[in-house]
Amino acid sequence: MLAAVFEAEGRLSMEERPLPVLASADDILIAVEACGICGTDLQILATPPGHPATPGTVLGHELVGRVAEAGPAAGIAIGTRVVIDADPKCGVCGPCRTGRPASCLNVRALGIFRDGALASHVLAPAGAAYPISDAVPAPVAALVEPLACVVNGTRRAAPRAGESVLIYGGGAIGCLFLAVFRATGCSPIVVVEPLAARADVARAMGADAVVAPEEVVDTLPRWLPGGADIVVDAVGSQLASAIEAAAMGARIVLFGMNSNARPPIHQVEITEKSLAILGSYISNFTFPEAIRLLESGRLLVDPMISAVMPLAESRDAFELLRSGGATKVVITP
Ligand SMILES: [Zn+2]
Numbered sequence: 001m002l003a004a005v006f007e008a009e010g011r012l013s014m015e016e017r018p019l020p021v022l023a024s025a026d027d028i029l030i031a032v033e034a035c036g037i038c039g040t041d042l043q044i045l046a047t048p049p050g051h052p053a054t055p056g057t058v059l060g061h062e063l064v065g066r067v068a069e070a071g072p073a074a075g076i077a078i079g080t081r082v083v084i085d086a087d088p089k090c091g092v093c094g095p096c097r098t099g100r101p102a103s104c105l106n107v108r109a110l111g112i113f114r115d116g117a118l119a120s121h122v123l124a125p126a127g128a129a130y131p132i133s134d135a136v137p138a139p140v141a142a143l144v145e146p147l148a149c150v151v152n153g154t155r156r157a158a159p160r161a162g163e164s165v166l167i168y169g170g171g172a173i174g175c176l177f178l179a180v181f182r183a184t185g186c187s188p189i190v191v192v193e194p195l196a197a198r199a200d201v202a203r204a205m206g207a208d209a210v211v212a213p214e215e216v217v218d219t220l221p222r223w224l225p226g227g228a229d230i231v232v233d234a235v236g237s238q239l240a241s242a243i244e245a246a247a248m249g250a251r252i253v254l255f256g257m258n259s260n261a262r263p264p265i266h267q268v269e270i271t272e273k274s275l276a277i278l279g280s281y282i283s284n285f286t287f288p289e290a291i292r293l294l295e296s297g298r299l300l301v302d303p304m305i306s307a308v309m310p311l312a313e314s315r316d317a318f319e320l321l322r323s324g325g326a327t328k329v330v331i332t333p
Protein backbone atom coordinates (compact mmCIF):
# COMPACT_ATOMS: atom_id res chain seq x y z
CA MET A 1 0.00 0.00 0.00
CA LEU A 2 1.03 3.61 -0.54
CA ALA A 3 1.82 5.48 2.71
CA ALA A 4 2.89 9.01 3.72
CA VAL A 5 5.86 8.48 6.03
CA PHE A 6 7.76 10.78 8.41
CA GLU A 7 11.16 9.79 7.05
CA ALA A 8 13.56 12.06 8.95
CA GLU A 9 13.75 15.65 10.22
CA GLY A 10 11.68 17.81 7.87
CA ARG A 11 11.13 14.98 5.37
CA LEU A 12 7.86 13.41 4.24
CA SER A 13 8.20 10.49 1.83
CA MET A 14 5.61 8.54 -0.14
CA GLU A 15 6.50 4.86 0.26
CA GLU A 16 5.16 1.43 -0.67
CA ARG A 17 4.51 -0.49 2.56
CA PRO A 18 3.18 -4.02 3.13
CA LEU A 19 -0.40 -4.26 4.51
CA PRO A 20 -0.23 -4.26 8.34
CA VAL A 21 -0.72 -7.69 9.96
CA LEU A 22 -2.76 -8.24 13.17
CA ALA A 23 -0.21 -8.43 15.99
CA SER A 24 -2.36 -9.19 19.05
CA ALA A 25 -5.72 -10.82 19.78
CA ASP A 26 -7.54 -7.51 20.26
CA ASP A 27 -6.10 -5.78 17.19
CA ILE A 28 -8.27 -4.63 14.32
CA LEU A 29 -7.20 -3.77 10.78
CA ILE A 30 -9.07 -0.76 9.43
CA ALA A 31 -9.60 0.09 5.77
CA VAL A 32 -9.17 3.88 5.88
CA GLU A 33 -11.93 6.02 4.33
CA ALA A 34 -10.49 9.41 5.23
CA CYS A 35 -7.79 10.91 7.44
CA GLY A 36 -7.36 14.58 8.36
CA ILE A 37 -4.00 16.33 8.49
CA CYS A 38 -3.45 18.03 11.84
CA GLY A 39 -1.28 20.88 13.07
CA THR A 40 0.67 18.23 14.97
CA ASP A 41 1.63 16.61 11.65
CA LEU A 42 3.02 19.95 10.46
CA GLN A 43 4.92 20.28 13.75
CA ILE A 44 6.41 16.80 13.32
CA LEU A 45 7.69 17.73 9.85
CA ALA A 46 9.01 21.16 10.86
CA THR A 47 12.77 21.85 11.09
CA PRO A 48 13.59 21.77 13.92
CA PRO A 49 10.61 19.54 14.82
CA GLY A 50 7.95 21.16 17.02
CA HIS A 51 6.59 17.77 18.11
CA PRO A 52 8.44 14.47 18.71
CA ALA A 53 7.72 11.43 16.51
CA THR A 54 9.43 8.19 15.55
CA PRO A 55 11.19 8.40 12.15
CA GLY A 56 9.83 5.82 9.72
CA THR A 57 6.28 6.14 11.09
CA VAL A 58 3.27 6.43 8.77
CA LEU A 59 1.61 9.75 9.71
CA GLY A 60 -2.12 10.38 10.22
CA HIS A 61 -4.20 10.17 13.42
CA GLU A 62 -7.62 11.68 12.52
CA LEU A 63 -9.28 8.78 10.80
CA VAL A 64 -12.51 7.06 9.91
CA GLY A 65 -12.68 3.65 8.27
CA ARG A 66 -14.17 0.16 8.27
CA VAL A 67 -13.01 -2.87 10.21
CA ALA A 68 -11.47 -5.17 7.58
CA GLU A 69 -10.03 -7.80 9.94
CA ALA A 70 -10.36 -8.39 13.67
CA GLY A 71 -8.40 -10.51 16.16
CA PRO A 72 -10.29 -13.17 18.16
CA ALA A 73 -10.54 -10.94 21.26
CA ALA A 74 -11.46 -7.71 19.42
CA GLY A 75 -15.23 -8.09 19.92
CA ILE A 76 -16.13 -5.97 16.91
CA ALA A 77 -17.79 -7.07 13.67
CA ILE A 78 -16.03 -6.94 10.31
CA GLY A 79 -17.44 -4.06 8.27
CA THR A 80 -18.21 -1.84 11.30
CA ARG A 81 -17.53 1.80 10.50
CA VAL A 82 -15.32 3.28 13.22
CA VAL A 83 -13.34 6.31 14.32
CA ILE A 84 -10.23 5.76 16.42
CA ASP A 85 -8.89 7.36 19.58
CA ALA A 86 -5.35 7.95 18.31
CA ASP A 87 -4.01 7.79 21.87
CA PRO A 88 -4.99 4.26 22.95
CA LYS A 89 -4.98 4.01 26.74
CA CYS A 90 -3.54 1.02 28.61
CA GLY A 91 -6.27 1.00 31.27
CA VAL A 92 -3.94 -0.34 33.98
CA CYS A 93 -1.34 2.37 34.78
CA GLY A 94 -1.72 4.76 37.74
CA PRO A 95 -3.26 7.69 35.79
CA CYS A 96 -5.64 5.35 33.88
CA ARG A 97 -6.84 3.84 37.16
CA THR A 98 -7.43 7.23 38.77
CA GLY A 99 -9.64 8.49 35.94
CA ARG A 100 -6.98 10.48 34.09
CA PRO A 101 -6.56 8.45 30.90
CA ALA A 102 -5.21 11.47 29.00
CA SER A 103 -2.13 11.14 31.21
CA CYS A 104 -1.74 7.36 30.53
CA LEU A 105 1.92 6.39 30.94
CA ASN A 106 1.77 3.82 28.13
CA VAL A 107 0.22 5.74 25.22
CA ARG A 108 1.84 5.06 21.85
CA ALA A 109 0.02 7.52 19.64
CA LEU A 110 -1.09 6.42 16.18
CA GLY A 111 0.55 8.35 13.37
CA ILE A 112 3.22 9.65 15.76
CA PHE A 113 4.94 6.76 17.58
CA ARG A 114 3.21 3.89 15.71
CA ASP A 115 1.96 3.71 12.13
CA GLY A 116 -1.03 5.91 11.36
CA ALA A 117 -3.69 6.32 8.71
CA LEU A 118 -2.18 8.24 5.80
CA ALA A 119 -2.34 4.89 3.99
CA SER A 120 -5.05 2.50 2.77
CA HIS A 121 -4.96 0.46 6.02
CA VAL A 122 -4.01 0.96 9.65
CA LEU A 123 -3.79 -1.26 12.72
CA ALA A 124 -5.34 -0.23 16.06
CA PRO A 125 -6.39 -1.87 19.33
CA ALA A 126 -10.15 -2.56 19.32
CA GLY A 127 -10.51 -0.63 22.61
CA ALA A 128 -9.62 2.57 20.76
CA ALA A 129 -12.41 2.11 18.18
CA TYR A 130 -15.83 3.84 18.40
CA PRO A 131 -18.62 3.02 15.93
CA ILE A 132 -20.00 5.92 13.90
CA SER A 133 -23.07 6.15 11.67
CA ASP A 134 -22.73 5.66 7.90
CA ALA A 135 -24.72 8.87 7.49
CA VAL A 136 -21.79 11.10 8.50
CA PRO A 137 -19.76 12.02 5.38
CA ALA A 138 -16.19 10.66 5.63
CA PRO A 139 -14.41 14.08 5.72
CA VAL A 140 -16.72 15.15 8.58
CA ALA A 141 -16.24 11.85 10.43
CA ALA A 142 -12.48 12.46 10.20
CA LEU A 143 -13.07 15.49 12.47
CA VAL A 144 -14.15 13.31 15.42
CA GLU A 145 -10.64 12.97 16.87
CA PRO A 146 -9.84 16.71 17.03
CA LEU A 147 -13.44 17.41 18.09
CA ALA A 148 -13.12 14.93 20.98
CA CYS A 149 -10.09 16.93 22.17
CA VAL A 150 -12.02 20.19 21.79
CA VAL A 151 -15.05 18.80 23.66
CA ASN A 152 -12.65 18.01 26.51
CA GLY A 153 -11.52 21.66 26.41
CA THR A 154 -15.06 23.08 26.33
CA ARG A 155 -16.03 20.82 29.23
CA ARG A 156 -13.17 22.31 31.22
CA ALA A 157 -14.61 25.79 30.57
CA ALA A 158 -18.19 24.72 31.50
CA PRO A 159 -19.82 27.26 29.12
CA ARG A 160 -23.35 28.54 29.67
CA ALA A 161 -25.72 30.02 27.09
CA GLY A 162 -25.21 33.75 26.68
CA GLU A 163 -21.62 33.81 27.86
CA SER A 164 -19.09 35.62 25.69
CA VAL A 165 -16.10 33.84 24.18
CA LEU A 166 -12.77 34.93 22.76
CA ILE A 167 -10.72 32.39 20.78
CA TYR A 168 -7.08 32.96 19.85
CA GLY A 169 -6.40 31.09 16.60
CA GLY A 170 -8.89 30.52 13.77
CA GLY A 171 -7.36 27.28 12.45
CA ALA A 172 -9.10 23.92 12.63
CA ILE A 173 -9.03 23.74 16.45
CA GLY A 174 -10.22 27.33 16.86
CA CYS A 175 -13.07 26.61 14.42
CA LEU A 176 -14.14 23.48 16.32
CA PHE A 177 -14.20 25.43 19.61
CA LEU A 178 -16.27 28.06 17.82
CA ALA A 179 -18.74 25.42 16.59
CA VAL A 180 -19.20 23.86 20.04
CA PHE A 181 -19.58 27.21 21.83
CA ARG A 182 -22.12 28.27 19.23
CA ALA A 183 -24.07 25.05 19.72
CA THR A 184 -24.02 25.80 23.47
CA GLY A 185 -25.57 29.23 22.91
CA CYS A 186 -22.55 31.35 23.79
CA SER A 187 -22.61 34.90 22.42
CA PRO A 188 -20.85 36.88 21.17
CA ILE A 189 -17.97 34.72 19.94
CA VAL A 190 -14.90 36.58 18.71
CA VAL A 191 -11.90 34.97 16.99
CA VAL A 192 -8.39 36.44 16.74
CA GLU A 193 -6.75 35.27 13.49
CA PRO A 194 -4.04 36.95 11.36
CA LEU A 195 -4.54 34.99 8.09
CA ALA A 196 -7.26 36.32 5.76
CA ALA A 197 -8.28 32.92 4.35
CA ARG A 198 -8.75 31.45 7.82
CA ALA A 199 -10.58 34.57 9.01
CA ASP A 200 -13.10 34.09 6.17
CA VAL A 201 -13.66 30.48 7.24
CA ALA A 202 -14.14 31.49 10.89
CA ARG A 203 -16.78 33.99 9.75
CA ALA A 204 -18.51 31.30 7.67
CA MET A 205 -18.47 29.09 10.78
CA GLY A 206 -20.49 31.73 12.60
CA ALA A 207 -17.98 33.90 14.45
CA ASP A 208 -19.61 37.22 15.38
CA ALA A 209 -16.31 38.95 14.66
CA VAL A 210 -12.86 37.95 13.48
CA VAL A 211 -10.09 40.40 14.29
CA ALA A 212 -6.41 40.50 13.35
CA PRO A 213 -3.99 40.50 16.31
CA GLU A 214 -2.99 44.11 15.65
CA GLU A 215 -6.65 45.20 15.82
CA VAL A 216 -7.35 43.54 19.17
CA VAL A 217 -6.66 46.57 21.38
CA ASP A 218 -8.94 48.88 19.36
CA THR A 219 -11.69 46.45 18.37
CA LEU A 220 -12.13 44.10 21.28
CA PRO A 221 -13.74 46.53 23.76
CA ARG A 222 -16.52 47.09 21.22
CA TRP A 223 -17.42 43.39 21.12
CA LEU A 224 -16.46 42.43 24.66
CA PRO A 225 -16.83 45.54 26.81
CA GLY A 226 -16.17 43.84 30.15
CA GLY A 227 -13.82 41.22 28.70
CA ALA A 228 -14.67 37.65 27.67
CA ASP A 229 -16.28 35.15 30.04
CA ILE A 230 -14.30 32.36 28.35
CA VAL A 231 -10.97 32.73 26.58
CA VAL A 232 -9.41 29.89 24.57
CA ASP A 233 -5.78 29.85 23.50
CA ALA A 234 -5.73 27.56 20.47
CA VAL A 235 -2.28 28.90 19.55
CA GLY A 236 -0.19 27.92 22.55
CA SER A 237 1.55 31.20 23.37
CA GLN A 238 -1.25 33.68 24.08
CA LEU A 239 -1.69 33.42 27.86
CA ALA A 240 -0.56 37.00 28.54
CA SER A 241 -3.10 38.41 26.06
CA ALA A 242 -5.75 35.98 27.28
CA ILE A 243 -5.41 37.25 30.87
CA GLU A 244 -5.73 40.82 29.65
CA ALA A 245 -8.86 40.03 27.58
CA ALA A 246 -10.57 38.01 30.34
CA ALA A 247 -13.63 39.29 32.22
CA MET A 248 -13.96 39.10 36.00
CA GLY A 249 -14.30 35.44 36.99
CA ALA A 250 -13.45 34.24 33.48
CA ARG A 251 -12.13 30.81 32.57
CA ILE A 252 -9.08 30.57 30.33
CA VAL A 253 -8.58 27.29 28.46
CA LEU A 254 -5.02 26.59 27.31
CA PHE A 255 -5.25 24.13 24.43
CA GLY A 256 -2.60 24.99 21.81
CA MET A 257 0.88 23.67 22.48
CA ASN A 258 4.13 25.49 21.84
CA SER A 259 6.94 24.14 23.99
CA ASN A 260 9.06 27.23 23.28
CA ALA A 261 6.51 29.73 24.62
CA ARG A 262 7.45 31.49 27.89
CA PRO A 263 4.95 34.36 27.98
CA PRO A 264 5.50 37.07 30.62
CA ILE A 265 2.46 36.97 32.91
CA HIS A 266 0.86 39.88 34.75
CA GLN A 267 0.07 37.66 37.70
CA VAL A 268 -1.88 40.14 39.82
CA GLU A 269 -4.61 40.25 37.16
CA ILE A 270 -5.29 36.55 37.72
CA THR A 271 -5.81 37.27 41.40
CA GLU A 272 -7.82 40.48 41.00
CA LYS A 273 -10.10 39.05 38.32
CA SER A 274 -10.43 35.67 40.09
CA LEU A 275 -9.50 33.88 36.87
CA ALA A 276 -9.43 30.11 36.41
CA ILE A 277 -6.67 28.92 34.10
CA LEU A 278 -7.39 25.46 32.75
CA GLY A 279 -5.00 23.24 30.81
CA SER A 280 -6.68 20.88 28.35
CA TYR A 281 -4.71 17.99 26.85
CA ILE A 282 -6.05 15.56 24.19
CA SER A 283 -9.41 13.83 24.71
CA ASN A 284 -10.83 12.46 27.94
CA PHE A 285 -13.75 10.01 27.51
CA THR A 286 -15.11 12.56 25.01
CA PHE A 287 -15.31 10.45 21.82
CA PRO A 288 -18.97 9.45 22.38
CA GLU A 289 -19.97 13.11 22.79
CA ALA A 290 -17.98 14.21 19.71
CA ILE A 291 -19.56 11.42 17.64
CA ARG A 292 -23.09 12.36 18.77
CA LEU A 293 -22.45 16.00 17.93
CA LEU A 294 -21.43 15.15 14.36
CA GLU A 295 -24.13 12.47 13.92
CA SER A 296 -26.79 14.96 15.02
CA GLY A 297 -25.81 17.34 12.22
CA ARG A 298 -26.16 20.21 14.72
CA LEU A 299 -22.56 21.24 14.46
CA LEU A 300 -21.80 23.40 11.44
CA VAL A 301 -18.39 22.14 10.28
CA ASP A 302 -18.51 22.05 6.46
CA PRO A 303 -16.91 25.50 5.93
CA MET A 304 -13.73 24.40 7.71
CA ILE A 305 -13.03 21.46 5.37
CA SER A 306 -10.93 23.32 2.80
CA ALA A 307 -9.97 20.40 0.57
CA VAL A 308 -10.29 16.62 0.21
CA MET A 309 -7.25 15.23 -1.62
CA PRO A 310 -6.01 11.78 -2.67
CA LEU A 311 -3.22 10.14 -0.69
CA ALA A 312 -0.77 10.43 -3.59
CA GLU A 313 -1.05 14.24 -3.26
CA SER A 314 -0.18 14.28 0.45
CA ARG A 315 2.86 16.51 -0.12
CA ASP A 316 0.69 19.14 -1.81
CA ALA A 317 -1.80 18.84 1.03
CA PHE A 318 0.91 19.60 3.62
CA GLU A 319 2.10 22.53 1.50
CA LEU A 320 -1.43 23.92 1.28
CA LEU A 321 -1.75 23.82 5.08
CA ARG A 322 1.72 25.27 5.64
CA SER A 323 0.91 28.19 3.34
CA GLY A 324 -2.05 29.12 5.58
CA GLY A 325 -4.40 28.79 2.61
CA ALA A 326 -6.44 26.02 4.22
CA THR A 327 -8.12 25.31 7.55
CA LYS A 328 -8.49 21.50 7.40
CA VAL A 329 -7.32 19.20 4.61
CA VAL A 330 -8.62 15.64 4.53
CA ILE A 331 -6.85 12.80 2.67
CA THR A 332 -8.65 9.84 1.11
CA PRO A 333 -6.66 6.73 0.12
ZN1 LIG B 1 -4.34 15.99 15.74
Ligand SMILES: [Zn+2]
Nearest residue numbers: 090093096104
Ligand atom coordinates in the same frame (compact mmCIF):
# COMPACT_ATOMS: atom_id res chain seq x y z
ZN1 LIG C 1 -2.53 3.88 31.14
